[in-house]
Amino acid sequence: MGKNRRRTTGISPRAGVANIHTPALLQVGALDINHNSEIYWSLTDRKIPVEYVVYPREGHGIAEPAHQRT
Numbered sequence: 001m002g003k004n005r006r007r008t009t010g011i012s013p014r015a016g017v018a019n020i021h022t023p024a025l026l027q028v029g030a031l032d033i034n035h036n037s038e039i040y041w042s043l044t045d046r047k048i049p050v051e052y053v054v055y056p057r058e059g060h061g062i063a064e065p066a067h068q069r070t
Contacts, residue, residue, distance in 0.1 A: 017042045023049040029058025 017039050024043055028036040036052075043050045055067045062068060 014038060014042075020048060023051075025051045025053070027053045027055070027062065029060060029062065030054050030056050031059040034060065 014035055020043060026036055026040055028034070040050055040052050055062055055064070058064065058067060
């Protein structure tokens, strides 16, 4: 494993998913290539309530005004 991979693995949300013990809300963009479904399945396998919201046409950030609350 390369140095950069070790560095990014440590800050990945997946690295801390075992520490999540409360209900969670995952809001993701449909075009996001992150591993959001892995986080979802990890939590549901552990019987932690999860609401999984996918925003169409969005990437890593939620940019469309219709998808944002003001």
